[in-house]
Amino acid sequence: xxxxxxxxxxxxxxxxxxxxxxxxxxxxxxxxxxxxxxxxxxxxxxxxxxxxxxxxxxxxxxxxxxxxxxxxxxxxxxxxxxxxxxxxxxxxxxxxxxxxxxxxxxxxxxxxxxxxxxxxxxxxxxxxxxxxxxxxxxxxxxxxxxxxxxxxxxxxxxxxxxxxxxxxxxxxxxxxxxxxxxxxxxxxxxxxxxxxxxxxxxxxxxxxxxxxxxxxxxxxxxxxxxxxxxxxxxxxxxxxxxxxxxxxxxxxxxxxxxxxxxxxxxxxxxxxxxxxxxxxxxxxxxxxxxxxxxxxxxxxxxxxxxxxxxxxx
Numbered sequence: 193x194x195x196x197x198x199x200x201x202x203x204x205x206x207x208x209x210x211x212x213x214x215x216x217x218x219x220x221x222x223x224x225x226x227x228x229x230x231x232x233x234x235x236x237x238x239x240x241x242x243x244x245x246x247x248x249x250x251x252x253x254x255x256x257x258x259x260x261x262x263x264x265x266x267x268x269x270x271x272x273x274x275x276x277x278x279x280x281x282x283x284x285x286x287x288x289x290x291x292x293x294x295x296x297x298x299x300x301x302x303x304x305x306x307x308x309x310x311x312x313x314x315x316x317x318x319x320x321x322x323x324x325x326x327x328x329x330x331x332x333x334x335x336x337x338x339x340x341x342x343x344x345x346x347x348x349x350x351x352x353x354x355x356x357x358x359x360x361x362x363x364x365x366x367x368x369x370x371x372x373x374x375x376x377x378x379x380x381x382x383x384x385x386x387x388x389x390x391x392x393x394x395x396x397x398x399x400x401x402x403x404x405x406x407x408x409x410x411x412x413x414x415x416x417x418x419x420x421x422x423x424x425x426x427x428x429x430x431x432x433x434x435x436x437x438x439x440x441x442x443x444x445x446x447x448x449x450x451x452x453x454x455x456x457x458x459x460x461x462x463x464x465x466x467x468x469x470x471x472x473x474x475x476x477x478x479x480x481x482x483x484x485x486x487x488x489x490x491x492x493x494x495x496x497x498x499x500x501x502x503x504x505x
Contacts, residue, residue: 274298274305277314285350285486287317292325296332303339316343320484324463333467340481349391350485357386357394358492359421362449365400366414373438374414375399381445388479389488396421411436416448418456420495427495428452446475453483453491460494463487 277288291299303318322328322336351357362385364378375397382395411434419427431452433444450469458465466482469475 288321296322296326296328324484351391359394360495361396361419363398363417367402369412371401377441390485392488393492426497450475
């Protein structure tokens with residue numbers, strides 16, 4: 193049996209109205225609450241709230257999440273600033289020699305720092321100390337030589353006063369076959385050596401012609417040695433080479449001179465002698481960039497010393 197819709201609506205309204213009337217008939221909605229009632233409500237609400245100096249309850253407390261252990265990152269210590277020395281102190285050929293006990297790596301660092309400070313003259317001296325007062329390894333020597341090649345042409349000669357140059361004599365002895373070809377070649381070699389020394393030495397060429405038969409088809413021997421300005425001063429050993437064409441004379445003379453200087457430096461000084469020439473190496477370039485200006489000065493000074501008398505038996 194179906195209940196008519198109007199009856200259903202009336203029943204719903206009666207139930208709702210009855211429940212509302214049963215629960216609110218004793219309530220006074222028109223009279224405002226007293227001050228005492230408001231205070232009671234305020235105290236009840238405040239007591240239900242958490243205090244500011246207390247931690248949150250368990251529900252609201254954040255859960256601690258275990259963090260992975262941090263891997264320490266190594267901190268690179270800053271390199272100490274290298275001492276460039278007092279820029280007001282005039283440089284000498286021996287400059288930075290007191291740094292040589294610290295080794296070639298220190299001098300290379302110093303030379304690079306001086307270049308960065310726009311001090312090419314001082315930097316060149318530091319690069320030269322790598323070569324003549326330490327024992328660099330192959331890579332250090334290559335670095336120093338290439339830097340010397342780069343800087344030397346940009347700077348004036350060390351000695352610009354010809355009267356202050358140290359005189360050495362370049363002696364050459366040969367037979368009649370090379371009597372005409374040798375003097376101009378030896379003169380050119382002398383000028384090459386002066387330029388290579390940065391004006392430090394003055395080279396006087398002396399040619400001695402022997403009595404060798406000029407018609408001989410065998411290669412002609414040539415003997416070379418370096419000495420001081422006169423017979424009373426020191427000299428190097430005598431080194432000979434043979435030559436079958438005057439065109440090769442200058443090249444062989446320069447190779448021999450390099451060998452003589454290298455041997456003298458290694459035998460009679462505390463400086464590091466330059467390494468021997470490679471087979472295809474240009475001897476003039478080696479004289480310019482592998483014999484330092486300090487070694488040129490020390491070599492010429494040694495040649496100007498009085499000749500040592502042989503010890504008595």
